[in-house]
Amino acid sequence: MSDHPGFIKKYIFSTDHKVIGIQFLISSLVFMVAGGLLAMLMRWQLGWPGQPLAFMEKIAPEGMPGGVMVPEYYNMLFTMHGSIMIFFGIIPLLVGAFGNYLIPLKIGAPDMAFPKLNALSFWMFIPAALIVLSGFFLEGGAAASGWTAYPPLSALKETMGIGQTMWVAGVIVLGFSSIFGAVNYIATILNLRAPGMTFHRLPISIWMLFTTAILTLLATPVLAASMVLLLLDRTLGTSFFLPAGMIVNGEMLAHAGGQAILWQHLFWFYSHPAVYIMILPSMGFVSDVLPTFARKPIFGYKAIAYAGVAIGGVGFMVWAHHMFQAGMNPALGTTFMISTMVVAVPTGVKIFSWLGTLWRGSIRLRTPMLHALGFISMFLIGGLTGIFVASTPVDMLLHDTYFVVGHIHYVLFGGSLFGAFAGITFWFPKMFGRMMGERLGKIHFWLTFVLFNVVMFPMFVLGIGGMPRRIYDFTQYAGLVHFLQINRVMSLAAFGLMASQFLFAFNFFWSMFLGKKAGDNPWEATTLEWTVPSPPPHGNFAGPVTVHCGPYEYSVPGAKKDWTMQTEKSLGKGH
Amino acid sequence: MLLPESASTYAPRVDQLFWIILGITGFFFFLVQACLLLFILKYRDRPGQKASYVHGSTLVEIVWTVIPALILVGLTIASQKVWAEIRYPSLAPATSLQVEILAEQFAWNVRYPGPDGQFETPDDISTINQLHLPVGTPVKIHLRSKDVIHSFFVPEFRMKQDAVPGLPQQIWVEASKAGQFEIRCAELCGLGHYRMKGFVTTEPLAEFQAWLTETKANE
Structure with missing residues (x-):
């Protein structure tokens, strides 16, 4: 690479892990805004079923003729909301953006092991998203069989149009992007650590990204394979997921010999680990942020690190807890209930260890810390509500109701996204050399925290009351009409929650150019990325890096300052 | 509450x-x-x-x-x-009462075997979206699907079971009180999923028997 690469080479087709990380960051945030706007349309329909929304007639003349939503369009909205948020929002944000940006900087490496593969990973992610989204502009509209795409609904031309085919194709492309990224992370963490950076001196965020990469590498090929089978069922008339004797629109279909539930096993074999792919990195960021702002070593470093690995390992054995009522042998339900209960133990260990980190600290309530504390508080609810649906009999009532919608949003928004906000606000000064506006950051946190709870907490009540998810007009059911008022309140809060995110976007771009200069180490933190300039130059480190102590040496007795960098020798016992 | x-x-x-x-x-x-x-x-x-x-x-x-x-x-x-x-x-309770529910886009086809206790015979009794069950007697439900996956969900029974094409399911329920409740489809099954609604009427055994006879007579 020349010393002065042109704009395109430097910012577009770069192989620098930092540029690729920021590319993933900004594009995933853009996709999340899109996914959020789809959710707003759903909230409109749920709060005011069948009421016209005049301006939507121009934007989606077929989905909302006269501004009134049709059922097919509602199905597309929740399908694409889930798909965008999971595949093109949270996973690329947590894994693509932070994995790329942080791994080399935090382990003392000049770049990723395979920089070109890294760039390819990003440049497969963008087309994948465009292919999936293209469904909105094709005949019959976008995929509408849910982000879980259960066949036969998703597999038949009679029930789903070309948009579903594009969805499948796009997810296959995305799968390769994820696999390339995972190979890269694993190779980098195993081989490019600076001298002295032993595994037990790695920041917890790197432990979690490493575990995530292993999950991605082992699980994504299964997703890709099952998507290929679904594509064959859709396009070439095979019957992997299609049994004999189906009658659709009065005609007996020619398919025979397949098994609809097979898809669910394959899909959840990827998608349950994917839930951990979406939460473990955030757990890592929070584990980096808490000690920094509590000025205290993390409580139980090894317990937190190995609990994360355990969550990843057991996470491969819990997939069929999504299928307790799906028609599999009830004895299998028992097996998966046991493994699911087991996974709650390491999760609890982490939460208690974070509390232990705060105990007798000296807590600085800056914006990243607020988001990290918000993460603990909200992820706790996500975790605890998981125990209800882990219990097979209670799941008979709660499965596929709003209780599950609430549960997943407390995990993925309350958990993953608050963790991501903590991460963005924490590493923003390193990425762009400037501080984010603190005041605006705090206002954004409090609005998000309060409104999020007003939107999501009532979902538990709706679910327990028997309201199924993915319902275009729940007032069809006499027994659910009394939930209309509460849905209106949720919708209003959702509009406020969405609007609050533009405060964050404004703060992000304003601070990028006009924020206060950050300096190398604005948070007085200890890990390697804070030893280099902000933003770090190409190649990251000016000279050889040697690591002498653990990642969280705060408030070491006898030390001159209350933080000891990993490049310094610690006077304490944190080796 | x-x-x-x-x-x-x-x-x-x-x-x-x-x-x-x-x-x-x-x-x-x-x-x-x-x-x-x-x-x-x-x-x-x-x-x-x-x-x-x-x-x-x-x-x-x-x-x-x-x-x-x-x-x-x-x-x-x-x-x-x-x-x-x-x-x-x-561990399912022994019972001679049976009903078959065949789910399709977007309705619940209900069928009782009639006096002979056998399905696919002339004395079968069929309804659409109307399931009647006696109070105090366990009933075996044969649940099937004609097209895509649906899910039989009656919140008041605390029962939910997917109806899967090609994979017949058996569940049972013993109603404990008389009343009318909704069957809500709980698995996305297409554009009419939201209106795939049925009704369960639970009533004393004698009334249930009378309803069966009357339904057969009106067929």
Whole structure:
């Protein structure tokens, strides 16, 4: 690479892990805004079923003729909301953006092991998203069989149009992007650590990204394979997921010999680990942020690190807890209930260890810390509500109701996204050399925290009351009409929650150019990325890096300052 | 409060588990949130506040691993007992009453075998979206699907079971009180999913028998 690469080479087709990380960051945030706007349309329909929304007639003349939503369009909205948020929002944000940006900087490496593969990973992610989204502009509209795409609904031309085919194709492309990224992370963490950076001196965020990469590498090929089978069922008339004797629109279909539930096993074999792919990195960021702002070593470093690995390992054995009522042998339900209960133990260990980190600290309530504390508080609810649906009999009532919608949003928004906000606000000064506006950051946190709870907490009540998810007009059911008022309140809060995110976007771009200069180490933190300039130059480190102590040496007795960098020798016992 | 009314013999057993889990998770919810709030208030970085240099405590870590593990073992055993009772075919109550529910986009086809106890015979009794069940007698339900996956969900029974094409399911229910309840499809099945609604009427055995006779006469 020349010393002065042109704009395109430097910012577009770069192989620098930092540029690729920021590319993933900004594009995933853009996709999340899109996914959020789809959710707003759903909230409109749920709060005011069948009421016209005049301006939507121009934007989606077929989905909302006269501004009134049709059922097919509602199905597309929740399908694409889930798909965008999971595949093109949270996973690329947590894994693509932070994995790329942080791994080399935090382990003392000049770049990723395979920089070109890294760039390819990003440049497969963008087309994948465009292919999936293209469904909105094709005949019959976008995929509408849910982000879980259960066949036969998703597999038949009679029930789903070309948009579903594009969805499948796009997810296959995305799968390769994820696999390339995972190979890269694993190779980098195993081989490019600076001298002295032993595994037990790695920041917890790197432990979690490493575990995530292993999950991605082992699980994504299964997703890709099952998507290929679904594509064959859709396009070439095979019957992997299609049994004999189906009658659709009065005609007996020619398919025979397949098994609809097979898809669910394959899909959840990827998608349950994917839930951990979406939460473990955030757990890592929070584990980096808490000690920094509590000025205290993390409580139980090894317990937190190995609990994360355990969550990843057991996470491969819990997939069929999504299928307790799906028609599999009830004895299998028992097996998966046991493994699911087991996974709650390491999760609890982490939460208690974070509390232990705060105990007798000296807590600085800056914006990243607020988001990290918000993460603990909200992820706790996500975790605890998981125990209800882990219990097979209670799941008979709660499965596929709003209780599950609430549960997943407390995990993925309350958990993953608050963790991501903590991460963005924490590493923003390193990425762009400037501080984010603190005041605006705090206002954004409090609005998000309060409104999020007003939107999501009532979902538990709706679910327990028997309201199924993915319902275009729940007032069809006499027994659910009394939930209309509460849905209106949720919708209003959702509009406020969405609007609050533009405060964050404004703060992000304003601070990028006009924020206060950050300096190398604005948070007085200890890990390697804070030893280099902000933003770090190409190649990251000016000279050889040697690591002498653990990642969280705060408030070491006898030390001159209350933080000891990993490049310094610690006077304490944190080796 | 919170839960829908209960109208099957196993609903109270499910509800009991629900309340136990709510109690336990509620306790940990308040415990953790209270500690969080307390620590934030107590250990703010006021002048003179100094953080302790502590890396952990093996004893404390063992305690907060083992106690939740024991609680979860208890919950698993309690859940398994109820699950087996409701779902294991070997433990299903013996009964001669049967009904077949064939789900399709977007309706519930209900069929009773009639006096001969056999399906596919001339004395079968068929309805659409109207399921009648006697109170106090277990009924075996044969659940099938004609096209895509649907899910038979009656909140008041605390029963949900997917209807899967090519994979017939058997469940049972014993209604515990008379009334009318909704069948809500709980698995996305296409554009009419939201209106795939049926009704369950639970009534005394004599009325149920009379309804069967009357329905047959009107066919």
